């Protein structure tokens with residue numbers, strides 16, 4: 001039985017591990033993402049040594065690298081990485097080839113998380129799923145008719161940039177009122193601070209615990225975010241008619257606050273039959289989705 005390596009490169013952490021042929025995680029670990037690329041490539045080379053020592057004599061057959069940002073599958077290049085700009089414009093294929101001892105794949109990290117949830121998590125057995133990972137930002141990926149949907153050039157699945165509020169906040173992407181600026185963690189905090197007229201540094205988790213303790217402004221902050229999330233979900237349902245929308249990311253720890261207003265709004269914003277056809281549920285793989293997905297993608301493309 002062979003093993004498959006998955007790397008999930010984030011702006012702050014690099015997660016990595018091994019899966020077996022049943023897509024089960026055999027080993028995983030994480031480390032801080034280095035600040036510059038020469039340190040990153042040296043680190044990856046060292047991690048290969050660590051991974052080889054964790055195989056229990058089994059063979060590593062392939063590897064997948066999940067990379068943050070816009071990755072062009074036509075040019076084999078990372079075009080733009082807002083969360084890790086050090087890798088912008090690099091031909092990672094060429095660089096990774098110098099230290100990767102097996103056939104490998106490179107893909108967008110959010111696509112890889114979607115692929116992982118589809119193969120081994122909440123999307124198992126489905127034909128068409130959309131994953132939304134809600135944290136500091138909102139990322140996602142799309143599987144249609146049992147195929148990861150890249151779009152023509154590799155840039156599809158940017159569900160966080162569906163416009164849900166025409167007069168909303170300016171987004172990092174340059175647009176205004178994206179789902180990411182209206183329903184992510186920082187926005188829940190912003191909602192709360194503005195409703196309660198409080199000026200304090202806090203996290204979405206703090207707002208959630210205030211909501212659970214009966215703070216009506218905190219509940220309302222989640223309702224507002226859920227309302228915009230629901231508009232986004234309704235759009236996804238109308239356009240793609242998926243059988244599942246899977247929601248992951250740190251904010252889903254507060255699913256009981258965010259999901260009810262989101263599901264309600266989605267039902268009002270989409271065709272009834274399409275809404276009924278779609279199950280909205282929580283992701284299962286947590287922050288391991290990217291490792292498992294990258295490794296699974298490498299395995300399935302061998």
Ligand SMILES: [Zn+2]
Pocket residue numbers: 160161171172173174175176178180
């Ligand atoms: Zn945007």
